[in-house]
Amino acid sequence: MRRLALAFSILRPAVSMTRYRIAVAASLSAFTLLVMAGCSSAASTSAPAKASPSSPAGQTYASKAFVVPLTVTVDASLRSPPNPDSRNLLSWDAAHDPSGKVRFLVPVSLYRPGSSAPQAPPRDYLAYLQGLTIYGVKYSDVTKITVDGHPATLMSVTSTNDSGLLDGSTGCPKVGADRSEGCFGFQPGRGIRIAVIPVGNRTLLAWARTSKDSPDTAAFFAVFERMLKSIRFR
Numbered sequence: 001m002r003r004l005a006l007a008f009s010i011l012r013p014a015v016s017m018t019r020y021r022i023a024v025a026a027s028l029s030a031f032t033l034l035v036m037a038g039c040s041s042a043a044s045t046s047a048p049a050k051a052s053p054s055s056p057a058g059q060t061y062a063s064k065a066f067v068v069p070l071t072v073t074v075d076a077s078l079r080s081p082p083n084p085d086s087r088n089l090l091s092w093d094a095a096h097d098p099s100g101k102v103r104f105l106v107p108v109s110l111y112r113p114g115s116s117a118p119q120a121p122p123r124d125y126l127a128y129l130q131g132l133t134i135y136g137v138k139y140s141d142v143t144k145i146t147v148d149g150h151p152a153t154l155m156s157v158t159s160t161n162d163s164g165l166l167d168g169s170t171g172c173p174k175v176g177a178d179r180s181e182g183c184f185g186f187q188p189g190r191g192i193r194i195a196v197i198p199v200g201n202r203t204l205l206a207w208a209r210t211s212k213d214s215p216d217t218a219a220f221f222a223v224f225e226r227m228l229k230s231i232r233f234r
Contacts, residue, residue, distance in 0.1 A: 062234075066090055067106050068199050070148075073230035075223045078102060088173035099211040100220055102227065103184075106202050107171025111179040114165065118172060118179075125203040126153050126196045132169060136161035137186050145195070148233050152197040154225070158212065159186040171205060188212075193221040195228055 094100025168179030208224035
């Protein structure tokens with residue numbers, strides 16, 4: 001009996017120690033799971049903030065009648081839809097600046113300076129426009145860009161010619177349009193940022209126009225350049 005009791009007393013601490021170790025292991029496991037759950041919860045809370053960049057301002061507009069079908073993100077500072085959305089012209093007005101315009105034009109004709117008759121658009125539209133410097137047109141900040149994969153040229157433009165010689169020299173959206181009323185040309189007192197974008201066998205001219213002395217010119221041009229980056233041809 002004493003031997004049995006002795007054996008039992010020897011085994012008992014071992015059993016207690018085993019139970020203690022099991023309890024400690026269980027506690028550590030529970031703590032580990034709690035920490036992991038906490039980390040997982042924190043990760044799931046912070047991940048969307050990293051994966052969801054701020055969405056661009058404005059709404060995507062899909063052209064209806066334009067000869068070069070496209071979609072473009074229109075900034076909230078512009079009135080949309082454009083007026084008009086016609087075969088060769090899209091035109092947006094600035095919401096709070098009567099001098100602010102953004103226009104997309106695929107010219108069907110133009111009036112060269114000194115000519116009273118409309119002519120077909122030149123094959124190299126960029127070279128033609130840059131040739132207008134002899135008539136008081138000045139270009140600056142000339143940059144090579146791409147618009148939905150199409151190489152293009154972006155320029156700032158001012159003009160000192162107020163004689164009417166440049167009326168219609170940029171281009172006309174309709175055949176037979178009046179050079180001073182129905183066509184476009186660089187005018188003094190305007191700040192212009194224009195992109196010349198060859199698209200297939202056509203040239204898309206896209207520009208932002210505002211008053212030359214407007215304090216918001218730089219911001220307006222930035223809006224325009226964001227629009228260019230958002231263009232997708234369909």
